[in-house]
Amino acid sequence: MAASETLRAFRLLLFSIFAGVRYHSMPKKRKKQKKQKTQRKNQGLSSILIIVILILAAFAVTTCSRRIPGDPGKPVHTAKKKSHRKKNNKSATHTVPLLAEDFEAGNKTNYNNGVVTLSSGPWKFKDAVTGALDEDHKTGSQALRIRDNGMAGMNFDIAVNGTVTVSLKYALYGADESGSWELWASVNRGQSYVRIGVPVTVTATTLRSAVFTAATSTGTIRFDIRKTDKGSSRINFDVFRVTAGGQLTPDAKPVSTVSGDDDNMLLGNPSGATSSLVMANNYLMDKGYYKLSYNRDRGTPNWVCWHVSRKDLGPMSRANDFRPDADLPVDWYQVTQSSYMGSGFDRGHNCPSGDRTASREANEATFLMTNMIPQAPNHNQHLWKNLEDYTRELVMDGNEVYVIMGSYGSGGVGSKGLTKSIDHSNIVVPDHIWKILVILPEGNNDLQRINKHTRIIAVNTPNKNEVNTRWSAYLTTVDDIERVTHYKLLDKIPVAARQELIKKIDTGE
DSSP states (O other), rough: OHHHHOOOOHHHHHHHHHHHHHHOOOOOOOOOHHHHHHHHHHHHHHHHHHHHHHHHHHHHHHHHOOTTTTTOSSSSOOHHHHHHHHHHHHHHHOOOOEEEEESOOOOOOOOOOEEEEEEEEEEEEEEEEEEEESSOSSSSEEEEEEEEEEEEEEOOOOOEEEEOOOOEEEEESTTTEEEEEEEEEEESSSSSOOEEEEEEEEEOSSSSEEEEEEESSSOOOOOOEEEEEEESSOOEEEEEEEEEEEOOOOOOOOSSOOSSTTTTTTTTTTTBBBBBOOOOOSSSEOOSSSSEETTTTEEEEEEEEEEEEEGOOSSOOOOOOOOOOSSTTSSSHHHHHHHHSSSSSSEEEEEOGGGGGGGHHHHHHTBBBEEEEEEEEHIIIIIHHHHHHHHHHHHHHEEEEEEEEEESOOEEEEEEEEEEEEEETTEEEHHHHHHEEEEEESSHHHHHHOOOEEEEEEEEEEBBBBBOOOOGBOOOHHHHHHHOOOOTTTTOOHHHHHHHHTTTTOOOO
């Protein structure tokens, strides 16, 4: 009962009692003895009335001053207010995404490279479309679809500091065979990227979820979705979300650059290259069809490694589209297609065009200037071409080959004589060019299959226009190449086998 209701009831009770007292106290004409008896009766009733009044007064005071235990005297919240408070608490813990992209707004139906405006902002598409076919696995009307070695990436930044969580859904397009993809991030406005987490293998045609965590201290971050298998499968992506917060793995070790059979760097990272910008002269780059250590100050790669199998060889013609590599940091000198012009040296491939003819994308990747060195014309067009042709013959005979190529020193002899640098001294001309081939019969578990009997071809050649066209004239050991380059070559091969292999000299037959 509320205090006001108690007081009203108390007043009514008092009124009734006093009314009764007045009624019983009214004078009457009775005999004297009757009058005396009545007076004694009224005196008793008055005493009872006083006791009742005192009891009721005490009850009223007690009732009106009662509080809920622990209540400091403030109004009690109603059920509605309690419900509101819970609702507020719930909304406070709900995380609003920093970015939400469902690929519904854009419209791109061809695989040409371009920038597409989506609901979250402009995205770069390379061999990618917004797919709305029945074969596209999606949550809405369309999803992102990437083929070959394509990618889709944010062409803008999210403003955030600290850790973020990235989630997205993925599935094979239609009934395509398995593929793989990776998430990459940039914290310097797209100047350079690093891989987040580990590669994801896709085998299902129903949407599955992947979650990654990344961190930035620069105040910005952007992401790329990159298809990394070299097959023809297509992969759908949908429901891309970036939210603030997340738990990075404590004391996480650097992600291994070796991912399994046919990986371009399966046999090791010769110079310990990393994708850190502080390693400007040993900068690791993954071009999908080959991996390399780039040297900013030389304007050339230190080394390039790749894997060749029959699936890499096809009918694609030579692209011949030499071009700068946009993945280099913007403040580094950019070697262009005209940097070698008039120098007396060829734009010499490390990973050759002929080893990547299965698709247009694969072949075009070999024409990036980060894959080039100044190579003496006769060396490039005869000696080196012969070794490249022989490599592909081995593949067509049922083998697969892991290749590492590099160069060192300064001062090559081109068609215009001895030259130490070109392009206004922005590109160093090497004086030696070397290559190592590890040859295996086609199969699986490649590292485990390498033993002391595995065939290895190692050559180290002078970068001169007057060279022997037979590559077998320059056979050497891996050990000798290590001695002049200071690299640790083939370090992923089992130790016992490696100790034997690095001392072998091939017969050249």
